[in-house]
Each structure stands twice: as C-alpha cells, then as structure tokens.
Amino acid sequence: MRVLVVGASGFLGGEVCRRTVGAGWSVVGTCHSGDITAPGVEVRRLDVTDRAAVRALVTQVRPDAVVSTPYRYDDWRVTADGAAHVAVAAAEVGARLVHVSSDALHGGRPTPYADDEPPTPVNAYGAAKAAAETAVRAVDPGAALVRTSLILGEGSKQIQLCRDALAGRVTLFTDMIRCPVDVTDLADAVLELVDGTYAGPLNVAGADAVSRAELGLLVAERFGLDATGLTTTTSAAAGLAGPGDVRLDCSRAAGLLRTRLRGVGELLAR
Template structure:
C-alpha cells in the first residue's frame, strides 16, 4: 500500500503517517510548515491546484488521506480539499477526507452520519463546502466527521492546562465528543483499506463540555482543579455551535477500532 498523507505535519496527520508506516506501508507526507520526521516528506501548498496535481501524479498513491485545514483560511480548508480530491480522482486513488463537527449548528439531540450541515460560523461553513466538493468530485470517498482530538501533544489538552493555570478560559456551554488521536488514526487507516463511501461520524462516545474536559485533565495529571478558569461562549460573545454530539454508532459497527470515551482515556 502506498499512501499519501496530505497535512502530515499536523497533529492527526503525523499520527496517521506514523501508524501507516508501522504497518509496512509506503508513506509520503506533505507539509506547508512544520516538520515531518522520519518520513518521505514533500512541501505542498494545497491552495495551488497545479502543484497538488503534480505531486499526486508523481507519487501515484493507492490512497490519499486528506487532513489539512487552517481555522481562519477558507482557501486551505475548502479549496485545498477540492484540489486534493481532484488530484486523487485523476490517478484513481482511494480518498479518505477528514471533516469536522464544526459544520453543525448545535442542538440537544445527537447528529447522525448523514445529517446535513448547518454551519453558524466561517470555519464550519468552510468544512461544509469542503465536504460538498469532495463528495461531488469523488462519490466513492470516505468523509470522516470527527470532534475534538485529544492525546499527547493535543492542542485541546494544552488549552485545558492553560485554563487550569488561569491563562485561558474553558466554556461550560460547549459540548463535544472528544476522540483519541490514535483511535481516530487507526479508524482512518481501516477506511483506507476498505470501500466505505460517504459520511461517517468517528468520535468518542462521551459528550462533555470543554470545562468538564478541563476537570478530567486536572484529575489525570494531578493538577489543581480549583484554579480552573471557566466562562461561556455567550458571555464572551464567541459565535460557535454549543451542543454538538456525534452519534458514532455506524462507525462502531463498521470498524474494528474501538473508539474510547474521554473519561476512559483520562482515567487515573
């Protein structure tokens, strides 16, 4: 298996690349900034359609895992995803595209795999546009909707540490379904080898607020929970979806990888 991981310098992309290599696969990883240690790494600007096409044509992968995004950049998140999908389709490569629960608007009931996007802010709209492009270009692609990604080196865990030290605030009114980075990477690699097409929620079973996640991090690492700084998105004026629970029942029945809940992951 020869796989191209687009965005291999990112948190998830780097783990996908390393775990693919551990399976004995031939792995090529791309980066725009940062480093991709111990891999055949190529610098790539996903907003440059010609460059994306040229690299994919050169590598000739059996599969492409598309993970790049930039929170505040539509061209990277949406246009870049489309460029990767076009290039993968041109060489007949299997495509697994990483999407996000950010494209949902928030509600008390869980979102199913095929629920239509209802974005309420720019990043969510960009992820929704990326999905639309990918599915139109390659109906056989697997499109993975995931949630907060946790694990060693996770930005989410660092944000919790910062809030426990009073350097940041965690919202009590934002609920997500965190997933371990290795669980997610293994699920992605299962999809690379399979034929599943369409949308698939791949997230943890526990719905927790960001503030509750901070308390779990405090307990796990022996930090003082009394120092946890909290607020609400409403009070701060941040426009983001509030309650976003992903129902990952379909993934649990389809995949061998067990998606562990954050309470289990951070248990002392």
Template sequence: MRVLIVGGSGLLGGELVRLCAAQGHTVAATRFSSPPGPGTPRTNGPAQDVRPGSDGPGPEPVTADGRPVTGGPSPAPGAAATGGPAPGERLGPDLRTRPSPTTVAGGPSPAPGAASGCGTCEWFRLDVRSRAAVPAVIGGFRPDVTINVAYRSGDWATTADGAANVAAAVAASGGRLVHVSSDAVFSGDAPSYDETCLPDPVNPYGAAKAAAETAVRALVPGAAIVRTSLIVGHGASAHEAFVRSLATGSATGVLFTDDVRCPVHVSDLAAALLEIAERGLPGVHHAAGDQALSRYELGLLIARRDGLDEKRLRPGLRAAGGVRGPLEVRLDCSATRRRLHTRLRPASEFLAPGHS
C-alpha cells in the same frame, strides 16, 4: 498500500504517519509551514488555534468577562518559519518559483522523517491552495489512498478550495480518498447528528468544512468523508496545552461549560481512518469518542490525568463571550461504530490517570 497523508505535519496527520509506517505501509506526507516530521505540536502552533473567536477546532479561551486571553501559548520560535525544503525533500512544482506568502525562509530542518522516529516517510512541501502543486504531488507519488487532514483555521482557500484541489487530483490519479471533516459542519440546534444529517454550519470554519465535503463528494463519489470532534491525546493537542497553561498559571481564561463535544483520542481516530482507508469504506462516517463533555469537564479529566491543580480551572460560558459557533454538538457515531473494528473510546477512559 501506498498512503499519502496531506497535512502530515499536524496533530492528526503526524499520528497517521506514525501508524502507517508502523503497519508497514509505504507512506508519504505533506507539510506546509512546519519542518518535516510528524507530530508537530499544534499547541505551539499558529495563534489562531487558541484565539478567542477562533472558528477552528481548537479551544477558544477568553477571560471571564470575554476579553482575549493574555499570556496564552504563543508560537514556538521558528514554528512557522521553516518553509524551505529540507535536504532531500521534494517540493511541489510551483512552490519552486512562487513561494507561499505565509512561509518564511530560514530555520534548520531535520532530515525527512528524522524527527519522527519513522525512517520510511517521504516528505513533500505542499500548499493545497495551489491547483498545480497538488496533482503534481499526488500524480508523482501515486498513492493507493490519500488521507486529507489539511486545514487552516480562518482560511477558506486552504480548508475548502484546498480540499477540492486534493479531490480533483485524486479523481485524476485514480486512487481512493479519505477526507477528514468536522462536527463544526453542524449548528448544534439538534440534540445529536448521525451520518445521514446534512450540514447546517453557523460559522466560517463550519461552512468551509461543509463546502469541502460537497466538493469531495462531487469529485470523488466513492470517497470516505469522516467527521470527527475535538481531538486530544498524548498531551499534544491545543486543548491539553491550554489546560496545562491554566493550571500552572501561565495563562488566564475560562473553560466553557456550555460548549459540548465528543472528544476523541488522536490514536483511536488515526486507527479508524486507516481502517476506513484499508477497507475502502465509502460515504459519510462519524468517528468521535463515545461521551459528550463540556470543555470544562474535559479540562478536569486532563488535569487529573496530568496531576495538575484542577482548582485553578475556572468554568465560564461561551455564550456570554459572544464567541461565534455551535455550542453543543453531539456526533451520533452508531452506524460507523457498527462498521468498524476500531474502538473509539470515551474520554473518561482514555484520560484516566495512567493513560497518555
């Protein structure tokens, strides 16, 4: 199968690239501001991933009195400064003449696939906001299936318009589409949300993800829309990095006790997405872990797994800090679980000491 991962340089995208290559698929992936190669650690990524008030899926640390965290993780040197093409890498057409304003030229890039341990991935630099570049990449590679995980916190044009551009290009090329959405499309007012529930977002990130779902459904009626929850695993997620920085004292802040999600291991999620892609399962799916936990409870599990000092993790209330967004969102994944062979483990299982 020819698989294109849009957003292959991110946490989930990198895992998908590795899995597709390991399973012998012909895989291509896109990056935007990162160097090519999957598994770019988002932990050191853009500041908005860890900023208080962020409406993205990352943790939202604030000090006990709701002020911004100081001393939190900052972008790695060059993390967003390697926008140029790597040797042999293909460039979306209008990026040749109109570089993205958010990328900065410079910084050495490894050869495509070199940093990944997978020598078979072809990398494209792509800005999904470009209506011209997206069909050029998809029409050029002609994937059997495109898996779109690209998004940017706080950027409607990437998260919503970009998803529409990807869907339009897939509709034109004739392949299948798996689009990754989020539990943030829900307000959290209901006790839980199954696959039939309609979005009722309460913050800009949730609204952009809901708009993306509508565009995907309209443009590619047979697409799979896969809503997921907090992604962790292998130590590479923003939440794991934040817990590490709190437990080692390199950041200050609290972990919310009133912010509840169903964390999922990045490998389980990637496997579920690939199964949905391979079997061509259309419609809405809910792919999250089988256990609802607060960010504080999740932090304790991470600290225990990593042998960190859990006493340094301080609980706090998200509601007290006035951080916008849903508080408790429990994804009911029952229907998806019945359809899939892939098991989506609960956090207490995949974060048990000895697991990565």
C-alpha cells in the same frame, strides 16, 4: 499499498503516518511550513492552495490512497479550496480518498447528529468545512468523509488548552459540548477506511460527550493539577459565534470498524 498523507506535519496527519508505516505500507507525507517527525515517511513540500502543484505532486506520487487532513481555522483557501484540489487530483489518478472533516460544520443542538445529516454551519470555519465536504462528494462520491471531534493525545492542543485554563490563563465554556477522541484511535479508524470501500460521511469520535469545562476538570484529575483556578463561562456570554452542543452519534462507526473509539473518561482515567 502506497499512501499519500496530505497535511502530515499536523497532529492527526503525523499519527496517521506513524500508523501507516507501522502497517508496512509505503508513505509519502506532505507539509507546508511545519516538519514531519514520523520516521519512514517520504517528505514532500506542498501548498494545497496551489491547484497545479497538488495535481503535479499526486500525479508524480501516484498513490493507491490519499488521506486528506489539512486545515487552517481562519483560511478558506486551505480548508475548503485545498480539500477540493486534493480530491480532484486523487480522482485523476484513481486513488482511494479519505477526507477528514469536523463536527464544526454542525450548528449545535441537544440531540446527537447522525452520520448523514447535512451541515448547518454557524461560523466561517464550519462553513469552510461544509464546503470542503460538498466539493469532495461532488468530485468523488466514493470518498470517505470522517467527521470527528476534539482530538486528544500526547502533545494535543486540546490538552494544552485545558492546562492553560487550570493555570488561569484562559476560560473554558460550559455550554460547548463535544465528543473527544484519542489521536491513535482516530488514526487507526482512518487506516481502516483507507483499506475499505465505505463512502460518504461517517462520525468517528469518542464515546463520551463532555463540555470543555468538564474536559478541563478531567485533565486536572488525570495529571494531578489544582482545579481551583479554573474559570468558566458560556460561549453566549463571551460573544462567541460558534456551535454549542455538538454530539456525534458514532454507532455506525462502532459497528463498521474494528477500532474501538474510547471515551474521554477512559482516556483520562488515572
């Protein structure tokens, strides 16, 4: 199988490349300004906001499957328009599409979100991720849409954020609840979907729901760091417009996939 990973210089994209190469598949990875460190990957430069360039590259590569991971938190063109461009190009060559989405498209509530629930974004990034899903589903109803959460692992921005908080450089929120997932678990789940036929949204996240503040304490315990310097607040007190309590019900993924989606308690256990 020939797989095109769009956004291969990113944290998840790079891990998808490594796992795909390990599976013995041919891998082409795209990047814009970063570097692709995964060995065995054919590297191509690509600006996903350039619709003609996306179509030209996909037509040239002619992949059997496309994994679409690029996003930029403050750029609608990358997150929303870029996803649409990739979906159109993949459909034109008949490639299987796995689009990586986010729990950020939900507004937050005390009860978990099911896979098929419609987006309820409350900030610009969430709206961009919701628009991306809408475009992908309109272009290719057979595409898999992976709704995931905070991604952990060696080199994770989320772990570094917790380290910064423990050092007193930033503050963590007690009311921002997520279901962190390990990058290797997520990448393996994506590969299963690449090689399958599942269509539509699928929640793929960790088994444990924790606040960012609780995640900080788990990181402190895991790495033997002093937690006394950790400061916390609420997103409301900080004036942050964003989703609060976003728990994903991943029971469908647990029944569908061979990959076990470990909870953060297990991931960070000493």
